Amino acid sequence: MSKKVLLSGIKPTGKLHIANYFGAMKQFVNLANEYESYIFIADYHALNFIKNKEEMKQNITDVLLDYLAVGLDPEKVTIFKQSDISEHTELTWIFDTITTMPYLELAHAYKDARAKNKEINVGTFNYPMLMAADILLYNPEVVPVGQDQKQHVEYARDTAQKFNRIFGETFKLPKEIIMENTANIPGTDGRKMSKSYGNTIPLFAEYEEIKKCVMGIVTDSSGGIPQNVYAIHKLFRSEEELKKIYEEKSGKYKELKEALIEDIEKFIAPLRAKRKEFEKDIPKALAILKAGGEKAKIVAKAKMEEVKEKIGVNVY
Numbered sequence: 001m002s003k004k005v006l007l008s009g010i011k012p013t014g015k016l017h018i019a020n021y022f023g024a025m026k027q028f029v030n031l032a033n034e035y036e037s038y039i040f041i042a043d044y045h046a047l048n049f050i051k052n053k054e055e056m057k058q059n060i061t062d063v064l065l066d067y068l069a070v071g072l073d074p075e076k077v078t079i080f081k082q083s084d085i086s087e088h089t090e091l092t093w094i095f096d097t098i099t100t101m102p103y104l105e106l107a108h109a110y111k112d113a114r115a116k117n118k119e120i121n122v123g124t125f126n127y128p129m130l131m132a133a134d135i136l137l138y139n140p141e142v143v144p145v146g147q148d149q150k151q152h153v154e155y156a157r158d159t160a161q162k163f164n165r166i167f168g169e170t171f172k173l174p175k176e177i178i179m180e181n182t183a184n185i186p187g188t189d190g191r192k193m194s195k196s197y198g199n200t201i202p203l204f205a206e207y208e209e210i211k212k213c214v215m216g217i218v219t220d221s222s223g224g225i226p227q228n229v230y231a232i233h234k235l236f237r238s239e240e241e242l243k244k245i246y247e248e249k250s251g252k253y254k255e256l257k258e259a260l261i262e263d264i265e266k267f268i269a270p271l272r273a274k275r276k277e278f279e280k281d282i283p284k285a286l287a288i289l290k291a292g293g294e295k296a297k298i299v300a301k302a303k304m305e306e307v308k309e310k311i312g313v314n315v316y
C-alpha cells in the first residue's frame, strides 16, 4: 500500500528561528518515515515581502541549508521550491475564478494588513489561493504547520470542496497537524515569536547571539518565575526538570537566563555544525533542490492535467 502524503512549506523571508523549528520543522523530520513527504520553499509567497534579487537568492539557499541541517533526508523527502513548479501559479488562477472577494477578505493576514493601514498588493490578498494550490496539487492527507497557518489550511480545504462540488471529485481534503504544546511559541518579548517582530532566537545562532537574545528576554518583577524565560525554556526541557531548576533559582532571573542559554546552546551546537558542513558544498545542495523539483513536477503536472480535463479546456 502506498504511504499517505504530507506536504508543508516555509517562506524564505529571513533567518529561521526556533519557533519555526518547534512549531513546524520538527514535525517534518519526525513524520518523514510515516508519510510520503513534500517539503518546499515558498519563494513566490516570499515575493510579497522580498523585492531584491540577491536577497531572494540568499534566502532560498538559506532555507534549503536549514532544511538539510535539521535532518530532512532527500532520500526520503522531496525537497523543492515553489517557483520550479509552474502548476502552483496556474492552479491559483483557476481557484481565483471560483473564489469570492468577501471570502478572501476574511483572511487574518489580510485583515491585519488592513487594520494597520498598510498598502496591500493583490499577491497578499490572494495569498490563501496560492497556498491552496501548493497543497492541493499533491493530494496530501496532512499539512504540519503552526497555529498561525490553521486558517490557510482551512481555505485549502474549502477550496477543494468547492471545486469538487462544481467540477466533480478531484481533490482530497487536507488536514492541518498542529502540535498542541508548540502551536504558538512566544518570542523574547512575550508576543508570538515572529521574524517581523524582531523577537526571535535564530535556529542556527552562534553562542554570542543566543546569549544576547536570551539576556534581552523581557521579564517582569512579579513572582519568582520569569514567564517569558520559562515559556522558551519549556521547548528544551521537561516541565519536571524545569520545576526543580526554577524552584532552586526562584527570583534569580539572571541565573535562570544563564541556564536557558546553556540549554539552547546544547541544542543548537550540533545543528550549527551540520549546517556548516552543508554550506561547504552549495552546488550539491542546489542539485538536491533541483532534483526534488523534477520529482514534484511529475505529480503536479498529472494533477493539473486532471484539473484541465474537469474544467473543459482540454479539447484535443
Ligand code: AMP
Pocket (backbone or CB within 6 Å): 009, 010, 011, 019, 020, 021, 022, 023, 024, 025, 144, 145, 146, 147, 148, 149, 182, 183, 184, 185, 186, 192, 193, 194
Ligand atoms: P513562516 O516563517 O511564516 O513561513 O512560518 C513557517 C512555519 O513556522 C509555519 O508553519 C508557521 O506556522 C510556524 N511558526 C512560525 N512562527 C511560529 C510560532 N511563534 N510558534 C509556532 N509556530 C510558528
Ligand code: TRP
Pocket (backbone or CB within 6 Å): 007, 008, 009, 010, 011, 042, 045, 130, 131, 134, 135, 143, 145, 149, 152
Ligand atoms: N504560508 C506559510 C507560512 O507563512 C508557508 C506556506 C506556503 C505553506 N504554502 C504552504 C505551508 C503550503 C504549508 C503548506 O508559514
